[in-house]
Amino acid sequence: MGTIGIEWVNKYHGRASDLKNNDDNARGFYNTLDGIRQFEYGDDLAWDQDFEQSGAGVPTSGTDQIYADNVDIAFFSGHGSQSGPFFGVATHDDGTARSTEVRLGDRYCNWVVFDACLVLAYDDGAVFDRWGWPAFKGLHYILGFHTTTGDSGDRGRKFAEYLNAGWRVRDAWIRACQDTEGSDVYWAYLRADQSGTDTYNDHWWGKGYVSPDPTAPTSLAYANGPC
């Protein structure tokens, strides 16, 4: 059975405008998906370093080995930008889980969801420079948005319901986005593969095929479309 970790932020202490629904959104995912609930941190206890590799980038305070990379699926809900998911406090690291510091899959993480604006904005191919190769150390997918997105309170629950119902991970994410946004918002994902893997057909654990980990990916597929 798969393991689940979530982090969410509504309170930004003036670093950005506050949000309202990220607790409901992330908890909906956490409490609905069939699996082992391993961690939940919200607001001031949600830290960017929990998604970052120890020793990578600056500051080097990453602790993903006990948080995001210690579960099969990690879900973040809050503000975001091309720089990465944005957190409410910057006292432990710099408050942004930057692509230069995210290295997932060298432990357990197969899928990470950044339910936040613009983290996967295509930007004429710059998404590959940001999230491309170094972030994928066995990670199968980064799921998120090409555009800005709404402050949804139930996308996480719907995503979990579709995973539980046996849809592939990519189909479940797209369906959840279609159910919660208008067509002006674009879902997106970035997916890694290598010889012997088939992450395209990934399902949630216990619901169908799960690919072996692409530990040294030879291709990255980026996709986006209207919700």
Added chain:
Amino acid sequence: MPNSLFTFPKRLPDVPRDIAMYRTATQAVLSRKAAANADFAHRVKLYSMLFKTSTPVQEFGSFVLFREAEHSLELFRLSHSLRWTHNTLAHRESAPKAALPAEKEVQKLAAKALQDYQIDSANAKFQSIAYSQVVVATAPGGKKAVRNTEAHAIYGFSLDGIPVVGPGAKLRASFVEEGQMSQLLHFWRQPAKGKAVRIKTPQQALERFAQDPRFMRLSAETAVVDIHDIEFNYYALSPSDFQQYLIPVYSVKGTVKTTAFPRYDFTHRIVAVDLSPEQIKGLAAVANPGSCAVF
């Protein structure tokens, strides 16, 4: 509205003082009445015939599913919504074997699909064509080809000339090469015009917006909230959510800039009728009245 944190648009829309409420017929679906069940059973029968399903229906609570080898059909209980999906063509990554249909052709194909599948498009109008895109990289750096994998004909809904927005007002037909349909989305609740209610003025809506707790922790010294646009709409919730009335809202578009977070573009909705959560509950308008003020 003096407030140094906010900049407001110079021109505000002209909006009538009273606006019709639109009741959606989902209350019948929710009840245990035989008529409600018959209504849903009729939809299941009709669309399973039109989409040529052959597998037994699977029950998932808020929707039922026909999962066929080649396609799937979801029918939602709490709205008159459906989603038909071709299992391999929708959201695929592989390159089309031939060119996607031209935009005019996509529009024609969509119009025909709506007719063939008896989709209620009385309040919908073709709006635009959009594309799903895939890019595959095989090494860091280097030039990558962007390929369009699906063309989507997107329709917009309106009632009395007022746009209906939100995830529950969506009509879209998607196509790939040789005019094959890859997905059909019809998220909608059949509306019945009800009595007119007094609505807030755009000024009152913006005053309410400026008091929203989202902005309470921002300081005018380090942040600015620039409102670009305000528009009157009806709002439709997700197709799997309970909703008895379309919600009259002002949609406010703007940008928040702070020193720590340089740009956040938002669209927030301000409920345009002055009803307390108790009154909303009394009307059984939505499942969670407390969530309805600014969202």
